[in-house]
Amino acid sequence: MSDHADWPGPLHAVDATGAERVIVTHGYIEPMVRWLSQRGFDAGTFTTEYGGDTIETDSSPAAAENALR
Numbered sequence: 001m002s003d004h005a006d007w008p009g010p011l012h013a014v015d016a017t018g019a020e021r022v023i024v025t026h027g028y029i030e031p032m033v034r035w036l037s038q039r040g041f042d043a044g045t046f047t048t049e050y051g052g053d054t055i056e057t058d059s060s061p062a063a064a065e066n067a068l069r
Contacts, residue, residue: 014041 014022014036021042024032029045036043 011035 019041021044022036023044023046024036025046025048033043033045
């Protein structure tokens, strides 16, 4: 699942699946894992060989946290 389209959509989809474990692979990894963990998910990261993904917006922790709201 990608966070490129929006944040609310993927977060709603995670809730709708009933998943207990969610693995984040790129994007705002740390804020996403923290957000999921705070809501009771077993959240973690997984390193992939996918490359070239850059965040062209404000990548500060505050900006990422705001995106989760």
